[in-house]
Amino acid sequence: MPQFDMMLITAAEAGQAERLKSEPGKAALSGAGDLTYRCGACKARLLNTVSHDQICGIVVECGKCGKLNAVPHDHHHHH
Ligand SMILES: [Zn+2]
Numbered sequence: 001m002p003q004f005d006m007m008l009i010t011a012a013e014a015g016q017a018e019r020l021k022s023e024p025g026k027a028a029l030s031g032a033g034d035l036t037y038r039c040g041a042c043k044a045r046l047l048n049t050v051s052h053d054q055i056c057g058i059v060v061e062c063g064k065c066g067k068l069n070a071v072p073h074d075h076h077h078h079h
Helices: none
Strands: 003-005 007-009 020-021 035-038 047-048 058-063 069-070
Touching: none
Parallel strands: 003 035, 020 058
Antiparallel strands: 007 069, 035 047, 058 069
């Protein structure tokens, strides 16, 4: 299953985006898809087997290192 590192962003960049927070050792969101995303800083798993539609435009605050992560645009495919 594809695994990607997320893109680190600042609070200002996150703006009004929907924000999820993970707990240490636990993904912020799990789903029935096949995409897994890790924190861009500490590589903790933040999004576990999610589908693309679930994560469109969301920001995840890493529960381990506290950084804000966005879904990288490179992997933002539209089918
Ligand atoms: Zn982290």
